[in-house]
Amino acid sequence: MNTIDETYYFPLDRYIDPERMSRIREFAQSRETPFLVVDLDLIKERYERFQKTMPFAKVYYAVKANPMDEVIEVLRDLGSNFDVATRYELDQLLRLGVDPSRMSYGNTIKKRSDIAYFFEKGVRVFCSDSFEDTQNIADHAPGSRIFFRLITEGSGSDWPLSRKFGAHSDLIFNLALRSRDLGLVPWGLSFHVGSQQRDIGQYDDGISRAKYLFNCLRDEGIRLSMINIGGGFPANYVDPTLPMETYASEIKRFLHEDFGDVLPEVLIEPGRGMTADAGVIVSEIVLVAKKSKNGLYRWVYLDIGMFGGLIETFNEAIRYPIYFDKTGKSEEIILAGPTCDSMDILYQNYRYRMPHSCRIGDRAYIFSAGAYTQSYSSVNFNGFPPLEAFVLPRNAQPVATVS
Amino acid sequence: MNTIDETYYFPLDRYIDPERMSRIREFAQSRETPFLVVDLDLIKERYERFQKTMPFAKVYYAVKANPMDEVIEVLRDLGSNFDVATRYELDQLLRLGVDPSRMSYGNTIKKRSDIAYFFEKGVRVFCSDSFEDTQNIADHAPGSRIFFRLITEGSGSDWPLSRKFGAHSDLIFNLALRSRDLGLVPWGLSFHVGSQQRDIGQYDDGISRAKYLFNCLRDEGIRLSMINIGGGFPANYVDPTLPMETYASEIKRFLHEDFGDVLPEVLIEPGRGMTADAGVIVSEIVLVAKKSKNGLYRWVYLDIGMFGGLIETFNEAIRYPIYFDKTGKSEEIILAGPTCDSMDILYQNYRYRMPHSCRIGDRAYIFSAGAYTQSYSSVNFNGFPPLEAFVLPRNAQPVATVS
Structure with missing residues (x-):
């Protein structure tokens, strides 16, 4: 009423x-x-909070969330890495003086000509979730590092990710084997719990599925060394969320429970959580x-x-x-x-x-x-x-x- | 399967x-x-088909459907009028040499400064569906012609119009009285059956509601002389539609059934039906x-x-x-x-x-x-x-x- x-x-x-x-x-x-x-001071504060609360994680800012030049420049100067969706974003980052070694081509949907373009510009990290795309990467970005995206359901998030991205574990397993045969370097696994994820336990699910695949692939002689837990970190909308500190401490606990004392390289890809x-x-x-x-x-x-x-x-x-x-x-x-x-x-x-x-x-x-x-x-x-x-x-x- | x-x-x-x-x-x-x-020959054919099948109707092309300069120019040269949504569209039309007498400001949501801008540029036809907006029109476009939009449900259409536009009959009735008191010229009524409307009977419903209001207002000394039946004309998507000729003949029948031999001025606002x-x-x-x-x-x-x-x-x-x-x-x-x-x-x-x-x-x-x-x-x-x-x-x- x-x-x-x-x-x-x-x-x-x-x-x-x-x-x-x-x-x-x-x-x-x-x-x-x-x-x-946009208040750049708050972007800086946010970046520093990610570093402080998750010192074990390397930040790859998801450029698509807010691609303003000034935002990129602040994050560039703070030492951030960048998750890049398209060659247009790549061109922008290069124009702003970001070194290609600080970029990953995170979109699983890419033209062959775009893969070649990224490779030519010096990018050596690619994400994939299908044989077709992995083959394209092998053809046009030979010897690059590759990581594979696990499918998630995204329940609990305000802007859930659909089945559009990621693949099931058995396909990822075969993809990693294939990528090695194709001369690529299988680097790690990624997942994304959905944007503005309110259920922190979703990270636990992704991490344990990744750990399981780490083990399976080790038996095949592939030693993955990286886990990319994506984004999903909270912005301050109408509905309350838990504080970032809780996300960080819980994620840390999940990681150690699955990986023990020595963690693999951990990547995060905040977008909304960085700029919203x-x-x-x-x-x-x-x-x-x-x-x-x-x-x-x-x-x-x-x-x-x-x-x-x-x-x-x-x-x-x-x-x-x-x-x-x-x-x-x-x-x-x-x-x-x-x-x-x-x-x-x-x-x-x-x-x-x-x-x-x-x-x-x-x-x-x-x-x-x-x-x-x-x-x-x-x-x-x-x-x-x-x-x-x-x-x-x-x-x-x-x-x-x-x- | x-x-x-x-x-x-x-x-x-x-x-x-x-x-x-x-x-x-x-x-x-x-x-x-x-x-x-875009094939401009087809735009031309489409315009001529509207004229041929609905010779009783004046075309006001809904610019928002496809605002390419070349499309506007073709329609300008064919003698079309234009349904304009914003001052940006107005500026474009003026730049392309369309006379303001061929435009109606069809958006019911407008800033006061925009009303003043349209008036200053020579536009004298406005659409409204609320007291607040009608008052603004009276203040910033004195003496203009005004028409009022009836609310419709839009069922049967692929892209239905919501309750965002239009008002119920009793409010429209009072709005027409008020507009006269404010020195505006109550010209007619409009409705929109929803874009890509597959149920032609929806026009009948709109026309008879308009006719009823024509009668009620005549008793108050207001003689409306225009009915704007909007768009909803078919484009050729996957699902079949009836041919434009059937729309035209049915609408003609509906109009004559309600208004008899002498029709009021009839306006149509094709957008999708013109350019899709x-x-x-x-x-x-x-x-x-x-x-x-x-x-x-x-x-x-x-x-x-x-x-x-x-x-x-x-x-x-x-x-x-x-x-x-x-x-x-x-x-x-x-x-x-x-x-x-x-x-x-x-x-x-x-x-x-x-x-x-x-x-x-x-x-x-x-x-x-x-x-x-x-x-x-x-x-x-x-x-x-x-x-x-x-x-x-x-x-x-x-x-x-x-x-």
Whole structure:
């Protein structure tokens, strides 16, 4: 039921500290919405937290989560490695001076010409989950290191991975044998528990399946030395997650339980967990409308929607914290985007609240929006330009109006 | 079940004539995939068919369906009017020399500054479905003509319209009264039966609701003179539809049954029905993989997916005719896109067939792909550039390699 008139409450301090919020307000003040603003200090903090909580793991940042040049540069300078999805990302990283020895070509779906291109540019680490792709790697990236992706079900995650990626253990076993015969170097195994995974036990499952395959392959003379546990680390959305520290300590326990004192090389591929919380989308209320005389809920249209960067609101999978900068009594609303597409509804089952005092033109702040937003936005659907992205200035300065 | 070895059959002549197909093959030959190629002759044919089958209707082309400059220019020269969703589309049309008297601002979700911008540029026709928006129109586009959108359920359509657009009759009734009091000119009513509507009777429902409101408002001294029956006209996808001629004759019958001999002004807003069949996406097989030893279906990855322009494959809503240019025995497959996003699967419930003889690097032709594809494509998801779009040359010439 629509609990009309409940006082508006939003746990702002759960998502941002007051100093940052005032810098974002100031940056946003004279700027036309919508746009994404990313705080690089938070990316740095996040990277350092991964290093501190999981000192046993090497970070391969999943570039696709947020490919802004400035984000890559910060991570480059911190010493991060990079999980690369396409040759376009490779070109970007090379342009930014990242050495190919710090990259892995993590996409299991690749053209032969792309494999050759990565090899030519110096990349020597490839991921695979099929004979066909492994053969292509052997042909076009001879002698490279290869790791194999185990299929997972991804239950417990907000954005589960489908059966599109990974293969079953028996196929992976044969793949490792074949890769050796083809002159590749079988390096290790990977899995991905699904993005924004809330059930930490899923890592345990993946790790023990990997350990089992390590053993089977050792009997065949193949000594794998790497386990890539992917991503799935939490971002700060509406639904609570366990803290990163718990993820880290549990994963460490799982690893030692299966591998004993001496761990293999451990790789992690955070994307969302690295950048989501560093980004805020600033949006504006375009229209507040009642669709029928006795309609329970008003429709609130923002100037950003599913095709402007919020595609992960599909089926309301990712529930962003959305903050209206007003106080007082509030109501439950339906939130939608600005395009003429009927699918462009953000939330109608999960109800957000908005203060009665909100008016057309007021700002709405969408927190934890630094991952999988800008790069997804459509090139010109309904004529809208792609979402603009900025870096939050360290010292807020009054900004000239952009129109 | 996977009917292995059935001979491959694709009703190519249902989607394209041999001469056009050979021109597309030639155009595609030396060009890097994926891309969309649009045959402007077919746009012209389609426009003329709307005019011929529905001579009582004025065409307002829904620009968002395919906003390519060349498409707009063809329709401009044929005398079409335009349904405009945003000020970006308005700017484009003005740049292409379309007079504002040929435009309607059909999006019910608009910023006040956008209304003012349209008015300033000379647009005098606005659509609305809420008091809030009507007030904004009165404030920023005084004296303009306004029409009101009735809510529909969109059942029977492949891409149904949600409750996001339109309002119930009682609200529309009051909205018309209010608009008059605010100095606007209540012009007519609109509805939209949903895109790719297969149940023609849905138009009857919309028309009779409109007629009822015409009568009610006449009693209040408001004489509406226009009915906008939107789009929903068929494109040639996998599932059969009735021919456009049947849509036209049935709609004509519905109109006369409700309005008698003298029809109000009738507007139609074809988008998909105008451009879908004129476009072919040429794609390439990136990888064919078995995901498990005893997997029934192989996974076929194309170099275009949900985020490269095929977003309407969501929930497999739109089933494009996909043609593999090979013959012989065939098998059922799962079709997916090239990105690292697990959601980027095109079809896994509806099974497409592919000849066994298909190999990595072979072409796949996606027909009826001229609407709601290119403009939706993401700006750089996974680093992929947006889908390229071309116009099919009238006389095929050998084309230089693009790489």
